[in-house]
Structures are given as C-alpha cells and as structure tokens.
Amino acid sequence: MNTFTSGREQHALNLRLRDASCFENYFVARNREAVERLQHAVLSLSNAPQAPASWLYLWGEPGTGKTHLLEAACRTAQEQGHAPLYVPLADKADFTTALLEDVEQVPLVCVDDVDAIAGDATWEAALFALYEHLRAHGGMLVLAARISPAAIGIKLADLATRLAAGLVYQLQPLSDAEKIAALRLRAQRRGLEMTEEVANYLLTRFPRDMHSLFALLDKLDTATLAAQRRLTIPFLRGLE
Numbered sequence: 001m002n003t004f005t006s007g008r009e010q011h012a013l014n015l016r017l018r019d020a021s022c023f024e025n026y027f028v029a030r031n032r033e034a035v036e037r038l039q040h041a042v043l044s045l046s047n048a049p050q051a052p053a054s055w056l057y058l059w060g061e062p063g064t065g066k067t068h069l070l071e072a073a074c075r076t077a078q079e080q081g082h083a084p085l086y087v088p089l090a091d092k093a094d095f096t097t098a099l100l101e102d103v104e105q106v107p108l109v110c111v112d113d114v115d116a117i118a119g120d121a122t123w124e125a126a127l128f129a130l131y132e133h134l135r136a137h138g139g140m141l142v143l144a145a146r147i148s149p150a151a152i153g154i155k156l157a158d159l160a161t162r163l164a165a166g167l168v169y170q171l172q173p174l175s176d177a178e179k180i181a182a183l184r185l186r187a188q189r190r191g192l193e194m195t196e197e198v199a200n201y202l203l204t205r206f207p208r209d210m211h212s213l214f215a216l217l218d219k220l221d222t223a224t225l226a227a228q229r230r231l232t233i234p235f236l237r238g239l240e
Contacts, residue, residue, distance in 0.1 A: 021071035027182035034169035055166030064171035066144035070110040084108040097126035
C-alpha cells in the first residue's frame with residue numbers, strides 16, 4: 001500500500017490507500033463525465049503547476065465510489081511524481097486541523113467525508129483556509145461528501161459559497177446489471193474468473209451494496225486460492 005502525508009513531518013499521518021483504488025477498476029457506468037473530468041485534471045497537474053486553483057466536489061450515496069475516486073486521484077498523482085494529500089474527515093478525531101496547513105507545495109489535496117465537519121466552526125475555517133492557500137499557489141482540491149453542497153449544512157458563509165461555486169458532480173449508484181459488471185471487472189483484475197451466473201448469485205444471496213460485495217470478493221479470492229478451486233456456485237454453496 002502507498003502512504004500519503006503532508007510535507008511537514010509533524011503532520012504526517014499513516015493514511016494508507018487501498019491497493020484496489022485506481023481509475024482502471026472503477027466501473028464508470030453513468031458517472032463517466034465526472035470520472036473523466038477528475039482523471040484529466042490530475043493528469044494535467046504537471047502541465048500547469050501555477051494554473052488557477054481547481055475545485056471539484058463529488059457527492060452521492062454510500063457505495064457510489066467517492067473514496068475510491070479520491071484515492072485513485074492520489075495514486076495517479078503519485079505515479080506522476082507528485083506528493084498529494086488525502087484527508088479522511090470521518091477520521092478527524094485521529095488528527096488536527098494542522099494537517100491542512102502548509103500545503104503551498106502540495107499540488108493535489110483530496111478531502112473525503114466533508115459532511116463530517118458540517119457545523120464544526122474550527123474545521124470549516126480550516127477547510128476554507130486550505131482552499132485559499134491552494135488558490136494562491138495553483139493547487140487542486142477535490143472534495144467528497146454524501147450530501148450536495150446546497151444541503152450539506154456548512155455554517156461558514158464563505159466556505160458554503162466556495163463549495164457551490166466549483167464543479168459539482170453527483171455520482172449515480174449502479175443498477176443491478178451494473179453491479180454484476182463491476183463485480184466481474186474487479187474479479188478479472190484480480191485474476192479471478194467470475195461468470196455472470198456466479199455474479200448474479202452473489203447479488204441475490206448477499207448484501208447488495210458495493211462495499212459489502214467487494215469485501216466478499218476479497219474473501220472469495222482468498223478462499224479459492226486456498227482450496228485451489230474455481231469460483232462456482234457449488235463452491236459458494238459449500239462456503240455458506
């Protein structure tokens with residue numbers, strides 16, 4: 001796994017990205033425009049180091065891949081030789097607002113779970129200051145939340161205005177057919193053969209949200225390797 005931290009050692013966190021988080025294994029479905037805009041922006045970081053700040057806000061219900069895309073953006077930036085910063089605000093109890101300071105040399109900051117700080121004056125002020133720092137130095141800020149900018153409940157007026165002023169995309173959940181295709185894509189990238197019949201069986205017999213399905217896929221990958229068996233319905237029944 002890769003670790004992304006701020007430039008100052010005292011602010012460094014052990015923020016690890018999941019190995020599976022990359023653009024190549026995100027099933028875009030109806031989210032193509034949002035994904036392509038994010039990917040293009042990250043790939044353009046090296047071309048315009050002092051361009052005006054970019055601001056992108058992704059929102060959608062759990063399981064739409066917000067964290068996946070933010071981590072994929074960080075991974076892509078690192079592969080280009082940059083040092084991005086990923087900040088999961090759902091875990092804000094584990095660090096302080098100091099993590100958002102001194103980002104002048106950070107070309108990309110991805111802030112996840114923005115709704116976790118709505119109404120928290122200290123964190124709202126810190127996020128607004130982060131935007132101002134990045135704007136002054138040509139950095140890119142990508143945010144993700146479950147709720148749209150208009151409904152998130154930010155109290156700091158200047159921050160609420162900034163949230164609504166950038167590019168905003170609502171990530172659409174997958175249909176059942178798209179979930180099956182996404183499962184098969186993830187399995188294929190792991191070298192695990194999964195038929196449509198098997199994928200449909202998983203969808204009808206187990207929790208249907210993508211977090212649970214992908215976690216199940218991890219376990220099945222391990223189980224098939226240990227048993228030296230193919231992933232079939234009889235094999236699945238034997239595990240139940």
